[in-house]
Amino acid sequence: MSDLESTLKLEVAKVKQLYRKMEADRNLLQQQVNELKTQSGNLADIVDRVLPSVVSVYVMDWDLEEEIASGSGFFVSPDIIVTNYHVIADIAEEDYFYEEDEVELVLVETYDGEMRLAEVVFTGNAEEDLALLLVTDFIIDPETGEQLESPQEYAPLELSFEVRVGDPVIAVGNPLGEFAATVTQGIISAIREPDEYEEGEEDSDIAEVKVLQTDAAINPGNSGGPLINRAGQVVGVNTWGWEEADSINLAISAEALDDFLAGFEETFEGEPEEE
Numbered sequence: 001m002s003d004l005e006s007t008l009k010l011e012v013a014k015v016k017q018l019y020r021k022m023e024a025d026r027n028l029l030q031q032q033v034n035e036l037k038t039q040s041g042n043l044a045d046i047v048d049r050v051l052p053s054v055v056s057v058y059v060m061d062w063d064l065e066e067e068i069a070s071g072s073g074f075f076v077s078p079d080i081i082v083t084n085y086h087v088i089a090d091i092a093e094e095d096y097f098y099e100e101d102e103v104e105l106v107l108v109e110t111y112d113g114e115m116r117l118a119e120v121v122f123t124g125n126a127e128e129d130l131a132l133l134l135v136t137d138f139i140i141d142p143e144t145g146e147q148l149e150s151p152q153e154y155a156p157l158e159l160s161f162e163v164r165v166g167d168p169v170i171a172v173g174n175p176l177g178e179f180a181a182t183v184t185q186g187i188i189s190a191i192r193e194p195d196e197y198e199e200g201e202e203d204s205d206i207a208e209v210k211v212l213q214t215d216a217a218i219n220p221g222n223s224g225g226p227l228i229n230r231a232g233q234v235v236g237v238n239t240w241g242w243e244e245a246d247s248i249n250l251a252i253s254a255e256a257l258d259d260f261l262a263g264f265e266e267t268f269e270g271e272p273e274e275e
Contacts, residue, residue, distance in 0.1 A: 008062070019115065046170065058108070070220070072238070075154045076157065079135045084131065085129045085130055087131070088123070114152070116136070116152070117135075135152075159257065159258060164191075169216055174222075174225070184217040188214055210252075211256075214236075214250075214251060
């Protein structure tokens with residue numbers, strides 16, 4: 001992958017503004033976790049274990065130094081983050097695989113408060129609604145706005161394919177602007193297999209992957225974040241913004257995510273070696 005040979009720099013005022021927003025988001029998230037502890041200490045403990053692997057994703061217009069989209073994501077390996085494709089759709093085409101001369105960068109806010117650069121390396125299509133980001137060794141310095149080398153690896157979350165209707169789940173994400181309810185709980189209300197859809201059905205756009213329907217609220221704040229079970233394992237990837245979903249809360253199943261990761265590995269391993 002790219003070594004980020006060209007130095008990226010943001011205006012200090014813009015960087016400080018972003019960091020203030022991120023700090024406010026973290027404080028709000030902690031407030032939600034504290035409230036959850038008063039309702040159910042066990043659930044709050046699960047969320048506490050998961051949060052260090054969850055990030056906020058900020059898609060930037062680097063010329064204007066403005067945020068154009070945002071969402072959540074989580075680590076599936078020490079340096080790979082999964083998020084929704086619709087979160088980064090403004091800067092990356094469908095079915096995209098990393099090309100060194102066309103690097104698309106986003107900012108990810110990690111749980112420890114760093115603003116880290118990440119590369120879009122793999123995307124699905126609108127039906128899969130998944131994308132992978134590669135975390136780089138570089139952060140944006142909060143004092144200078146300059147690109148600063150700071151290697152770091154993160155703990156990935158474990159996937160679980162064992163899910164049944166009625167199972168309790170928690171949708172986790174990071175607060176984003178006015179969308180503050182990003183730790184929500186509920187149950188699996190339906191499991192929708194691809195072969196259950198008929199051609200021409202109103203929601204056929206989501207027929208390519210297995211999805212989980214839940215009554216846990218999913219909004220832009222936790223879109224792309226993990227839907228977890230009581231063991232803290234990922235059973236799905238929260239999604240938001242499918243018009244055909246008609247306000248139903250859906251998550252892409254961990255099985256579909258696992259297939260997506262396998263597709264990335266096959267594509268990556270199939271790349272010709274550099275001479």
